[in-house]
Amino acid sequence: MLDFIEVRVLGPVEVIGLEKLANNAPTGHLLDHAVRIEADLLDCLLLPAQTCVSFDLVLPESHPRFDASTGIKGGNSVEEAMFQLLIDDVPIAERRIKVPEGRRDCNFEPWVISLQAFAGKHVKLSVRSSGHEQCLPVLGCPRVLGNDLGRKSPNLLVISIDTLRADHLGSYGHELPISPNIDALAREGTLFQNAYSPVSYTLPAHATILTGQHPLVHGVHDSRQRIDPERSLSLASRLRSRGYFTAAFTGGVLVDPAFGFAEGFDQYSTREPSGIIDMLQKEKARIDEDGHRFSGLSPAMNWIERHGDQAFFLFVHTYFVHNYLPHDEFAARFPADLPSEIQQLSGADIWSLDVARDHRLDPLLVRRLHQLYCGTVAEVDELLVRPLLATLDDLGIADETIVVLLSDHGEEFTEHGHVFHGRSLWSELVRVPWIMRGPGLPRGARLDKQAGLVDFVPTISPLFELAPDCRWTGINLLQASSGTRNEPGIVLHLRSMDGYGAYCWDGLIDLPWKLLREVTEDGNVRGVHLFRLDEDPYDRGDLHTTHADRVARMQVELEELQRSLIESAGALPSRGEREAEIDGALLERMRALGYVDR
Numbered sequence: 001m002l003d004f005i006e007v008r009v010l011g012p013v014e015v016i017g018l019e020k021l022a023n024n025a026p027t028g029h030l031l032d033h034a035v036r037i038e039a040d041l042l043d044c045l046l047l048p049a050q051t052c053v054s055f056d057l058v059l060p061e062s063h064p065r066f067d068a069s070t071g072i073k074g075g076n077s078v079e080e081a082m083f084q085l086l087i088d089d090v091p092i093a094e095r096r097i098k099v100p101e102g103r104r105d106c107n108f109e110p111w112v113i114s115l116q117a118f119a120g121k122h123v124k125l126s127v128r129s130s131g132h133e134q135c136l137p138v139l140g141c142p143r144v145l146g147n148d149l150g151r152k153s154p155n156l157l158v159i160s161i162d163t164l165r166a167d168h169l170g171s172y173g174h175e176l177p178i179s180p181n182i183d184a185l186a187r188e189g190t191l192f193q194n195a196y197s198p199v200s201y202t203l204p205a206h207a208t209i210l211t212g213q214h215p216l217v218h219g220v221h222d223s224r225q226r227i228d229p230e231r232s233l234s235l236a237s238r239l240r241s242r243g244y245f246t247a248a249f250t251g252g253v254l255v256d257p258a259f260g261f262a263e264g265f266d267q268y269s270t271r272e273p274s275g276i277i278d279m280l281q282k283e284k285a286r287i288d289e290d291g292h293r294f295s296g297l298s299p300a301m302n303w304i305e306r307h308g309d310q311a312f313f314l315f316v317h318t319y320f321v322h323n324y325l326p327h328d329e330f331a332a333r334f335p336a337d338l339p340s341e342i343q344q345l346s347g348a349d350i351w352s353l354d355v356a357r358d359h360r361l362d363p364l365l366v367r368r369l370h371q372l373y374c375g376t377v378a379e380v381d382e383l384l385v386r387p388l389l390a391t392l393d394d395l396g397i398a399d400e401t402i403v404v405l406l407s408d409h410g411e412e413f414t415e416h417g418h419v420f421h422g423r424s425l426w427s428e429l430v431r432v433p434w435i436m437r438g439p440g441l442p443r444g445a446r447l448d449k450q451a452g453l454v455d456f457v458p459t460i461s462p463l464f465e466l467a468p469d470c471r472w473t474g475i476n477l478l479q480a481s482s483g484t485r486n487e488p489g490i491v492l493h494l495r496s497m498d499g500y501g502a503y504c505w506d507g508l509i510d511l512p513w514k515l516l517r518e519v520t521e522d523g524n525v526r527g528v529h530l531f532r533l534d535e536d537p538y539d540r541g542d543l544h545t546t547h548a549d550r551v552a553r554m555q556v557e558l559e560e561l562q563r564s565l566i567e568s569a570g571a572l573p574s575r576g577e578r579e580a581e582i583d584g585a586l587l588e589r590m591r592a593l594g595y596v597d598r
Contacts, residue, residue, distance in 0.1 A: 035138050037071050037105045039271040041257050042140035047129040054126040060146020061120040066113040067306055069140035072106035075099035081131030085113055087123050108140050141266045147309045153464050154439050155401040156313045163322040165410035166433045168377050178378050181386040189437025192451040196509055197409045199494050200429035201422045202254040205408035210234050212457030212472040216565040221495040226580040227260030231572045235457050236264030238466050239313045249273050249300040250317035253589045258580050273297045274320040284327050293387035301391055308395040326375030334374040336367045347372050361419055370413050402438030415538055425492045425505045427539050450511045451477050452490045491561050508558040515554040
């Protein structure tokens with residue numbers, strides 16, 4: 001029998017609590033509320049108006065400061081909120097914030113206060129909030145920081161340039177000066193000459209990059225699924241458990257938190273670092289006042305500056321190359337000698353034509369598309385990669401930071417009859433760049449062993465003293481070989497994307513050989529292809545009829561490896577719920593990038 005029952009409307013704090021990400025694993029720290037305001041998701045301390053929280057602590061002796069981000073969730077545009085920072089009950093700083101007119105939320109803004117006057121002292125540090133009772137002030141990632149002079153492990157900066165073909169970088173053989181900053185990174189570090197993605201689609205490829213698992217294991221094949229953190233422990237989660245500060249600045253869409261990518265990150269932004277929103281946007285990227293970088297890159301640069309003396313993992317992802325919107329000065333570096341009516345077409349114009357033509361284009365349009373693509377590669381090299389690397393140099397932490405540059409997949413320019421990507425597994429789509437530089441890595445090395453994106457996490461983990469994980473399906477490519485080749489082949493597996501009909505491609509790369517198969521929905525193989533990549537890097541000379549024995553052997557090996565991967569997935573723990581929750585805004589961005597039907 002019930003003694004008491006109460007029915008009431010939830011207050012703002014309780015509502016925010018209900019918005020906590022359902023898949024968030026316990027992290028062990030105080031900030032267990034993931035709060036999203038527009039494009040930014042942060043671990044937050046919730047401070048309803050008239051609240052004060054205090055911490056008893058000894059401040060660092062070197063460069064102590066309070067570092068946080070302030071915002072308002074569910075506010076009232078007539079009212080404002082205020083944060084006060086106190087030391088031993090004496091206010092030393094305040095931040096007033098007001099919800100912009102017509103909105104309920106106020107975006108996160110950094111709030112950094114020097115505590116140098118109290119360096120090394122035992123203090124009571126307090127944060128007090130005030131404001132309208134219907135607004136909820138939130139403090140994102142509040143910390144007391146100081147120079148980490150005893151750092152033993154390096155920082156990690158991972159730059160993922162979506163849709164970047166390996167062969168469009170000078171370091172991978174491109175004949176034009178298209179990527180001088182990326183090429184310099186390669187000369188100073190280690191380059192994997194034969195790196196491959198298991199897919200040609202952003203979502204499963206990035207899930208593989210950040211978990212060390214093949215798509216058949218992490219199970220994220222399309223935009224209806226999300227990463228299961230129980231089955232697929234992220235690199236960010238592992239590094240955060242070691243005390244690393246973690247942040248991601250991404251283009252969102254198929255790497256949105258809705259798909260589980262925010263797991264392990266203190267801060268996760270989906271504000272495209274180049275400022276480009278989608279493939280149909282006519283407006284070029286915004287450039288900072290000095291003309292040195294994309295203005296959208298500023299939050300990532302500021303985060304590095306704020307955390308440069310801490311052990312950090314920063315993930316930067318951009319769709320800029322995907323979007324075919326270079327500034328004219330970059331596109332002009334790659335003349336195509338085209339008629340004026342073709343030369344003036346934008347990527348959005350060509351995309352619209354392409355949709356009507358089932359991804360097949362007139363050769364002149366392809367040349368224009370390729371010109372724009374090369375321009376975006378040159379621009380992202382100059383306005384994103386160069387400033388990020390320069391920031392490490394300016395802060396004096398380049399020698400303490402492992403920098404990784406890679407891509408999730410390439411792009412097709414009618415080499416096999418189509419343009420863009422996500423529909424097949426030809427080499428122009430699955431061969432990707434993978435470059436690393438930093439402490440513990442060979443300098444000027446070009447490794448020709450076969451490498452998969454699934455090997456990324458197992459390869460770099462020892463550099464951060466992370467123990468091997470039984471959930472990985474990749475291997476450490478820097479580990480000394482026993483002298484006999486025992487690396488498994490690279491399994492390729494692409495399921496149907498949303499809106500493109502039922503089909504599946506799979507394949508196996510066992511250098512120098514590559515097997516590709518087209519598989520129907522019911523599992524019947526309707527086409528088999530065999531290529532020798534050292535002689536035919538673009539899959540143009542099908543050898544399956546003249547090497548029937550090899551085709552048979554590789555098909556058996558492929559099916560055995562696929563069964564093994566599926567069995568591995570079945571043996572791993574799972575939280576069960578795998579469906580991604582996609583809101584209207586995210587769905588519209590997915591449409592704009594061509595990933596779901598219009």
